[in-house]
Amino acid sequence: MTQTSDLAFDRIAGVRKTPLEEFYASGHRTCQGCESALVMRQFAKASGPRTVVTGSTGCMYVANTSYMTTPWVVPWMHTQLGAAGPSAIGMAAGLRALMRKGRIAQERINVISFCGDLGGGDMGLSGISGALQSPYDLLIILYDNESAANTDIQATGLTTYGAQTTFTPPGKVHRVMQRRWKKNVAGMLAVGHPTCRYVATACSAYPPLDFLNKVRKALAVGGPTFIHTFDPCPKGWDYHPSYSHELGELGIKCGIFPLYEIVDGRVSYTYDPKKKGRIPVREYLEKQGRFAHLIDEDVAYIQRRVDAMWEEWEIPGVAPLKGGLRPA
Amino acid sequence: MTLAEKTIAYEREELLTGCQAVAQAVRLADVDVIAAYPIRPYTEVMDNLSRIIADGQLDAEYIVADSEHSQFEIVKHASSVGARAFAGSSGTGWMYGFEALVVTATDRLPVLFLVGNRALDDPGAFGVEHNDALAIRDMGWLLCWATTAQEALEHVLIGYRVAEDPRVRMPMALALDGAFLTHSQHMVRVPAAETVRRFLPPFDLGDRRLHPDNPISIAPQVNEDWVMELRRQNWEAARRARRVIEQAYREFNELFGERYGTPFFDEYMTDDAEVVLVGLGTVAMPARTAVRRLREHGHRVGYVNLRWFRPFPGPELRASLARFRAVGVIDRDFAHGSPDDGGVLLHEVRSCLYPLPERPQVLNFLTGLGGRDISIDDVTSMYEQTLAAGRGRALEPAVRWIGVREEAARGVPEERRP
Ligand SMILES: Cc1ncc(C[n+]2csc(CCOP(=O)(O)OP(=O)(O)O)c2C)c(N)n1
Ligand code: SF4
Ligand SMILES: [Mg+2]
Numbered sequence: 001m002t003q004t005s006d007l008a009f010d011r012i013a014g015v016r017k018t019p020l021e022e023f024y025a026s027g028h029r030t031c032q033g034c035e036s037a038l039v040m041r042q043f044a045k046a047s048g049p050r051t052v053v054t055g056s057t058g059c060m061y062v063a064n065t066s067y068m069t070t071p072w073v074v075p076w077m078h079t080q081l082g083a084a085g086p087s088a089i090g091m092a093a094g095l096r097a098l099m100r101k102g103r104i105a106q107e108r109i110n111v112i113s114f115c116g117d118l119g120g121g122d123m124g125l126s127g128i129s130g131a132l133q134s135p136y137d138l139l140i141i142l143y144d145n146e147s148a149a150n151t152d153i154q155a156t157g158l159t160t161y162g163a164q165t166t167f168t169p170p171g172k173v174h175r176v177m178q179r180r181w182k183k184n185v186a187g188m189l190a191v192g193h194p195t196c197r198y199v200a201t202a203c204s205a206y207p208p209l210d211f212l213n214k215v216r217k218a219l220a221v222g223g224p225t226f227i228h229t230f231d232p233c234p235k236g237w238d239y240h241p242s243y244s245h246e247l248g249e250l251g252i253k254c255g256i257f258p259l260y261e262i263v264d265g266r267v268s269y270t271y272d273p274k275k276k277g278r279i280p281v282r283e284y285l286e287k288q289g290r291f292a293h294l295i296d297e298d299v300a301y302i303q304r305r306v307d308a309m310w311e312e313w314e315i316p317g318v319a320p321l322k323g324g325l326r327p328a
Numbered sequence: 329m330t331l332a333e334k335t336i337a338y339e340r341e342e343l344l345t346g347c348q349a350v351a352q353a354v355r356l357a358d359v360d361v362i363a364a365y366p367i368r369p370y371t372e373v374m375d376n377l378s379r380i381i382a383d384g385q386l387d388a389e390y391i392v393a394d395s396e397h398s399q400f401e402i403v404k405h406a407s408s409v410g411a412r413a414f415a416g417s418s419g420t421g422w423m424y425g426f427e428a429l430v431v432t433a434t435d436r437l438p439v440l441f442l443v444g445n446r447a448l449d450d451p452g453a454f455g456v457e458h459n460d461a462l463a464i465r466d467m468g469w470l471l472c473w474a475t476t477a478q479e480a481l482e483h484v485l486i487g488y489r490v491a492e493d494p495r496v497r498m499p500m501a502l503a504l505d506g507a508f509l510t511h512s513q514h515m516v517r518v519p520a521a522e523t524v525r526r527f528l529p530p531f532d533l534g535d536r537r538l539h540p541d542n543p544i545s546i547a548p549q550v551n552e553d554w555v556m557e558l559r560r561q562n563w564e565a566a567r568r569a570r571r572v573i574e575q576a577y578r579e580f581n582e583l584f585g586e587r588y589g590t591p592f593f594d595e596y597m598t599d600d601a602e603v604v605l606v607g608l609g610t611v612a613m614p615a616r617t618a619v620r621r622l623r624e625h626g627h628r629v630g631y632v633n634l635r636w637f638r639p640f641p642g643p644e645l646r647a648s649l650a651r652f653r654a655v656g657v658i659d660r661d662f663a664h665g666s667p668d669d670g671g672v673l674l675h676e677v678r679s680c681l682y683p684l685p686e687r688p689q690v691l692n693f694l695t696g697l698g699g700r701d702i703s704i705d706d707v708t709s710m711y712e713q714t715l716a717a718g719r720g721r722a723l724e725p726a727v728r729w730i731g732v733r734e735e736a737a738r739g740v741p742e743e744r745r746p
Contacts, residue, residue, distance in 0.1 A: 049540060050540045052538050052540065065545060066549050067549065067554055072545050075546075076545045077538055077547060079401065080397075080427055080431060086393065086394075086405070087401055087402075088405075090407075090409075091408070093361045093406050094361050094389075094406035094409035094411035095539075096389055097411050098360060098411055109539075109540060126394045127395070130393060134391065
């Protein structure tokens with residue numbers, strides 16, 4: 001089995017070495033400063049022309065692909081809200097059968113399927129789990145803008161605690177309506193699928209090139225793979241679009257969204273707060289209108305949970321088990 | 329010399345259940361991708377296919393899915409890259425994947441599904457009822473019932489042939505009555521692979537296939553700018569399907585011997601009939617027996633076995649049924665609250681007959697629900713009631729329940745409730 005360190009893949013070594021060709025081009029109608037659109041652009045760039053893509057319903061469908069103005073240079077197909085996993089299986093299985101039976105040329109075709117936090121993190125979880133148990137080379141990208149953005153910003157299982165959404169408005173009696181703690185999707189999938197060789201989290205804004213290279217690495221490792229991206233969304237998070245990259249960076253640096261990759265069971269931190277430190281979560285929260293109603297107590301609660309994730313979890317950011325093994 | 333004489337049409341004859349016959353057909357169709365998920369009674373087809381694949385008799389990707397929704401999405405997307413794909417389900421499982429069934433039709437992907445008809449939950453029942461398959465009747469699917477294992481096998485081949493035709497490109501549901509056909513054994517002649525290949529060429533999705541050499545976008549957001557024109561295209565495909573179906577049966581008959589008279593439905597002893605019953609699926613068995621017995625007593629009755637429900641053979645069935653004084657429509661399904669509270673088939677047949685200047689009397693029999701047996705006596709009673717209606721007697725009510733325990737249907741009486 002290939003070791004993490006000596007895994008050979010076509011790494012993009014510097015910003016100037018980034019391919020110029022775009023496979024997700026103009027034509028989409030996403031908001032200014034939409035980081036999820038950047039996720040699309042970057043994975044398509046990293047994967048290149050020999051790729052087929054399916055995308056679940058969500059902003060990256062509805063705002064992305066109007067008939068006659070598709071931004072997709074590579075072949076793309078819509079799939080249902082909860083069908084990222086099975087759509088990838090179907091394409092990969094179909095291509096494999098046709099190649100084996102000599103009906104299409106034998107070659108490496110990257111199969112990539114994306115979904116939002118509601119489509120993938122809630123509804124489609126079972127299907128993604130099925131895909132990660134499958135024998136096919138495929139990559140599932142969960143782009144996480146922390147709401148059902150397309151339907152006008154409703155809370156999902158991945159929305160940050162306390163955030164205002166159209167389903168979780170602060171009221172006169174209940175200040176915090178989103179009381180769910182963010183689901184730990186990447187960790188859950190990595191821990192739950194021992195034969196899946198590559199799971200990562202990423203942010204298209206920070207650090208530069210990181211997401212591009214994680215896509216390249218996932219495709220090189222092969223088998224079913226998964227990447228969860230952290231995508232500031234000006235409309236849903238309520239901030240000026242020019243701050244999208246900055247917010248992404250703050251989210252990583254305050255440790256609320258852990259950045260790591262797991263290759264063959266080995267975790268490595270892309271941004272390691274133990275070495276680089278963490279800024280207070282307040283610096284990240286206070287720049288977003290969706291948290292404007294929170295009081296000190298709420299911010300302190302969020303900070304405590306983030307602290308616990310980094311200081312008490314057995315595998316920080318990945319597995320919320322504490323205290324190591326104890327005799328029964 | 330006919331085509332059939334030049335080829336060996338059938339390679340062997342063996343005892344097969346409906347599900348086993350379908351599995352043999354899937355092997356012969358050289359299907360590329362199969363997705364499975366368990367639910368009775370359709371499951372047996374997957375039990376058989378997994379063995380066929382394990383033994384190397386079919387080269388296909390075989391996937392056990394995490395749910396029906398995933399199962400159906402898998403074959404839909406396999407089809408989108410140009411693979412011939414097969415899946416199936418029953419009852420509540422079919423409904424669980426309904427969203428995927430709808431988009432498979434709107435994406436015009438010609439996968440083939442086996443529906444082992446089963447009552448919908450709640451309460452639990454394994455037996456046949458047709459509401460599961462009928463739920464897709466308006467969604468742009470081809471939908472057809474087989475009554476024997478031989479027909480089941482042959483309609484997988486005919487089904488792919490019609491579904492994949494570029495003039496059609498609609499998904500195909502082949503319905504088999506749960507237990508009565510899925511699990512009953514018949515002697516089946518298994519076609520020779522070589523002859524099947526002549527009838528059913530490899531699937532070619534042409535310029536609609538998703539592949540890096542053909543970088544198209546499928547199903548982008550269109551809104552009111554385009555949806556109506558796309559619905560119109562689906563509508564036209566369903567209309568064109570009728571002629572494609574006829575052509576497929578003609579060629580099937582040439583290669584495999586005169587198997588089928590009319591494609592859409594077949595008639596039993598209708599030539600001089602005064603009244604007929606019309607039904608879907610295995611109710612044809614007791615119905616044909618009842619016809620023979622009634623004719624021994626001089627009653628001029630016949631049976632019309634409707635095979636294709638979508639596309640519905642409107643003009644053909646209208647012309648046929650116009651010959652009779654009364655038509656009894658058998659529904660192994662329900663359409664609660666519909667006009668006259670009849671079944672789904674009633675409404676289709678009545679609307680089909682409406683343009684006639686002189687229409688036969690139409691009665692409706694709701695029966696056999698949840699897998700309850702429809703006996704020869706039951707069908708005989710339906711014939712007697714239809715004969716009476718044909719002679720202008722006992723016309724009301726139009727909708728009648730056959731085989732229901734009226735007493736039990738009233739529920740627990742007030743005084744015996746806790
Ligand atoms: C089965 C189903 N239920 C509901 C919807 C309505 N819907 C469309 S997009 C969407 C939100 C998806 O949220 P997410 O997956 O997070 O993607 P985003 O819109 O945030 O990009 C919903 C609920 C749907 N299309 N399909
Ligand atoms: S709402 Fe958010 S995710 Fe949707 S297009 Fe706008 S910025 Fe992007
Ligand atoms: Mg979202």
